[in-house]
Amino acid sequence: VNLRPLIWTHLPINQSDRKWLESDAIYGIITVSDTCRVPLLRSAKHNRVGVIYNPLAPAIDQPERSSPHRYANHVVAYAGGAGPTKGLHRLLETWRHVRRMDPKARLIIAGTGRLYGSVKELGHFGIAGKDFESRYVEPVAQEFGSLEAAGIELAGILTPIELSDLYLNSSLVVVNFYWNEFNE
Numbered sequence: 001v002n003l004r005p006l007i008w009t010h011l012p013i014n015q016s017d018r019k020w021l022e023s024d025a026i027y028g029i030i031t032v033s034d035t036c037r038v039p040l041l042r043s044a045k046h047n048r049v050g051v052i053y054n055p056l057a058p059a060i061d062q063p064e065r066s067s068p069h070r071y072a073n074h075v076v077a078y079a080g081g082a083g084p085t086k087g088l089h090r091l092l093e094t095w096r097h098v099r100r101m102d103p104k105a106r107l108i109i110a111g112t113g114r115l116y117g118s119v120k121e122l123g124h125f126g127i128a129g130k131d132f133e134s135r136y137v138e139p140v141a142q143e144f145g146s147l148e149a150a151g152i153e154l155a156g157i158l159t160p161i162e163l164s165d166l167y168l169n170s171s172l173v174v175v176n177f178y179w180n181e182f183n184e
């Protein structure tokens with residue numbers, strides 16, 4: 001139809017993207033980070049590859065306002081989908097050890113198993129699917145008597161500002177640690 005779209009991506013540029021750009025099938029590409037943009041720096045069409053940094057990042061619109069005392073609060077925040085693709089299972093497997101070593105430690109989970117779809121059936125705890133919960137959540141709750149006793153708080157899905165505040169007031173933030181991808 002004689003359209004040359006401009007593609008906006010948060011993922012690293014792949015061979016198809018490069019081929020489309022260099023053959024003029026698309027007008028250009030906008031990425032959200034320099035990491036995503038780097039593969040096209042040697043392309044003859046690199047002038048049609050731009051970057052617009054994530055406007056929700058606190059560094060974009062406000063000075064850092066985190067408390068220097070955030071390390072004393074022993075808060076670990078997790079943000080992302082609740083499931084094995086985002087690494088929550090590894091965090092839950094290690095949380096029992098953390099909590100035993102530091103009874104003041106708290107884990108705040110932002111996001112749910114419904115982060116990418118509101119109709120997904122969740123387990124008893126309302127965190128993730130039944131299988132995930134029975135394998136990773138239930139053992140922690142059983143060992144300590146409840147999630148609350150294990151120091152685990154469920155924040156649910158937060159607005160970007162609420163998520164930013166959680167990050168700024170946490171001792172440690174764990175965000176989507178993939179095993180085979182580097183884009184997050």
